[in-house]
Amino acid sequence: MTAKEDQKLFESQMELLREGYREKLEHQLSEMVKLLKNLEKSLDPLPALETLRQELHKIAGGAGIFGMPELGKKARTLEIQMKGIRERAALGKEVPVSEILAAIMALHVPESLPDKGESASSMVPEKSFGSAGDLDVEEPRLLIIDPDDKRGRELVLALRYFGYIPRHCSRLSSAASLFPHKAPQAILLSLSSSENPFSVTTLAEEIKDLFPELPPLLVLSDSLDFSTRLAVARAGGQGFFIRPLDVPKVVDRLEQLIGRREMAPYRVLIVDDEPMVAEHFCLVLRAAGMEVHREEDAARALDMLSTFRPELILMDVHMEDCSGTELAGIIRMEEEWVGIPILYLSAESKMEEQIRALNSGGDDFITKPVDDAYLVASVSAHVSRARRLSELMAKDSLTGLLKHIRIKEALEVEMSRSNRDGSTLCVVMLDLDHFKRVNDTWGHATGDRVIKALAHLLTRRLRRSDSIGRYGGEEFMAVLPGCTPEKAEILMEEIRKNLKTIEFHAKEEVFNVTCSIGIACSSLGSSPEEVLQAADQALYRAKEEGRDRICIS
Template identity: 40%
Template sequence: MPTTNADITAKLKALREDYAARLPQELTALHELAEQALTASGAPQTVQLTQLHQRLHKLAGSAGSFGFAQLGKQAKQLEIQVQQWLAQAVDPGQRRVFCIAVGALGALAQPDQSPSYVGVTDAETSAAQTLIYLLEDDPAVAEDIVLNLRHFGHRVEHFDRLEQAEAVILRAPPDFMVVDIVFEAEGRESPALIAALQQKLSKPLPVVFISARDDFAAYHAAVKADAIGYFVKPLDVIRLVDRLEQYLDRRRELPYRVLIVDDDETLAEHYRLVLSSAGMLVDLVTHPEQVLTALRNFNPEMILLDLNIPEYSGPELARVIRLSDEWLRVPITYLSSETDVDQRIKAMGQAGDDFIAKPISDRELISAVSIRAARSRQLSNAIDRDSLTGLLKHSRIKEQVDIELARTRRSGEQLCVAMVDLDHFKSVNDTYGHPAGDKVIKALAHLLRQRLRKTDSIGRYGGEEFVAVLPGCDAKEAQRLLDDVRQNFKEISFSVDSKHFNVTLSAGVACADVAHTLTADTLLQMADDALYLAKHGGRDQICIAE
């Protein structure tokens, strides 16, 4: 699959050239079919008119995407005429006019639009550590922020002068900037300077301002500097981390998974390349009988379904998909040149969720699919993920254990599951209140996401208890990973009303190899038993199940 701008542009160009090369032959065949259909009668005429309608429909839907907009529009008008003849007798007086119009399509076989190639959006890859530049001239404040951010796995560089920071930023831009709004030593405010700096960069950097000021003018100045957050001193570092993680979560999101079902292989491939250029993962089905297999293998978040496919209608395929509970939540969007509003409404009433009209430009296609896929993911997250932490819910993390156990049997790799629990958490809630407890839970969730591997799955199992699923990991590596989390978590300083406190955690780990006969429930129980040993062995430790 092409992944670079050059690859995708070359593929799109080749598709367009191939389409243009085949077009004269297709238009000649259309003209011959029109002549045959309009001179036939009875059942043979119906068959030929049906074929003519299908080919005109295909041309109307594809021509615009390859730069032949006028050809597509004219083909659509002819398609509508054939559709009327399929419902009632052919008007003899219109036969010759229609055939002349089909023959005239050849005059439109020149592209009237420049290629709308879209550049590939390189997926932003998360480095092992997020690089943050801190611009703060108070040494004590800076030290506290740096230490806490580093515990969460971020790499932090501190600058106490704006000029020094600017030179480094222009040479090596960070992932984030955290900036004090006033540099006391210099007697200057930073938002205007940061706004000027942003203009020198190829793309604006996300910046969070911290300040003793809490007035509208300060907030407005921060917005003009492209701020994504503003925090009033004394700074609650956990809230700062939460804001950074929210932003990082959007960048870390996996590509949208889109399944295209369309019998027009050339047009479907064009759509695949265009959506791939925007960083999406796209699978194609050009033979409807393969749709169920594709669903199981690809697990899409959204389905683009052609409304008119020979032998199978789009609504029929949509209903086939909806027969399984597994695919009830996946939105189905019809993609068609159908202009009849009644037909659209009818299709939407038969298992469809939305409608996108052909022809559609590359940019519009990316926007339309991105918006719908994002909504689909938001709905899935609302159902599958814990609202406080953003981690998988109890049932979903158990499902993930099942999935990874099955994968372990196939791959021969080991699998470890960890049960993680906060120590003396009831005391935290009783002493500092439940909002403080929520802050501690969110902090641990952030730390687990930052410190564990990208291949690991993490869920909130209940209350202050978490589960981490670690595929391809043995007991020794699992202990190392979780001990790193444990040591960094105990160093994080929480505060409520100027009262500072720390929290520790304990964890139990259970592992399975290729020869295992364990179920998810058994493996989780083994991890829970190991957690029990850690708790009763003094807490603040990791225990491995025997």
């Protein structure tokens, strides 16, 4: 879907929701008037007064969101007054029914809502960093400048194995035609043996003329002397490599400079007993590329923690059966959910009430009505920070992939999703062949480079919706949601072939490695343990049949 189509769909959904809210509001005010007219006959006015206060609270939070800020402010003022009237009524004071009735009847719903151009909700919010987008990652674009055409072509081929899109030119003057619209994400500049090392500074200036925001610059050279290193540093170089190139080392540096694969969409759970308000927030956050689930019932919301596994909870404070602060307290009782960010989203404007809510397990308090862009920015900032902290604890320090326990958790999450929507899911087990021989012959440092090279290959070749983990030692595991065995085999066959073509350098020798792969696919109702065991058995069969191959369960 194009950006224009996205915008059109978003506008039509918002328009339907706004009109629906307007109709609901008229009915809500009508029911409040009926309730007040019956109040004089009631022996106990307290329940009716509390109902009126709650309804006014809902209007105070929702009206501004749907383009009626003045109505929302009036409802908020009346809500505060209603609280005082109820407290006095509890002490036996007379209820000023006629005054309340006049104030309620003065809450007019506008005949028409503001034009879309005046509404803060009329534009699709900018995609957050962890947005869904397309399933496939955009492969990084690299520029290789090397006067030696043969050497340049060989490097292009080697980097393609890792999922990059390199372009080679022998002269800088040809670079602009290779990247007419977008600058490369990194530049690899090769110095010839006859070249003055300090010419790299001049070349860097010329590159900057072509690409004003100079991409990361890596320099490849035959020389290891200090003057060459100094010239590279002065030119703003961020990497220096000696020929013959150890390509996995170059890839390792590229990963550090231009980042790993894009993140999966942020997962947000909204808990609010006002369906239309919650749906508004859903539309806004989904338009920003997030995966959102909403619940009105607190008990069901608690169940969603295990199945949906949200990265942030957005909840109202004042809900009828279970308040937001009570639900937060329940959530914080579970050690597994102690770290999940909880953002209160409420019309409550009293500072002491907000502080009390924050002290009851919340991380932040956003007052309704809230600007859509601010909501997206706030949610993104909290999830991004929580995700980074989680990564530091969940990721393997050598490869940056998920640790053993985390990749198994990712499988549980994707299996729950797969069973809910009836889609297929593939699990891949991958093991380096004869890896002990690599460690014994070339040392553990070289073995680590081989493991990192395979991790980079998997990271670049798999989709951002996939989960990849280091299962243990030289064994890796990948979870591919929405993938058939046939597609998984094609994808893993490409990875298997690419790995065996990579040249590793150690002790003045060059060697290659291979891997064996097992694939299993889920069926409706199957458990994570069953699929994982099937993939493991397929891997064992691949080893038994001679290694360097793929077997499907």
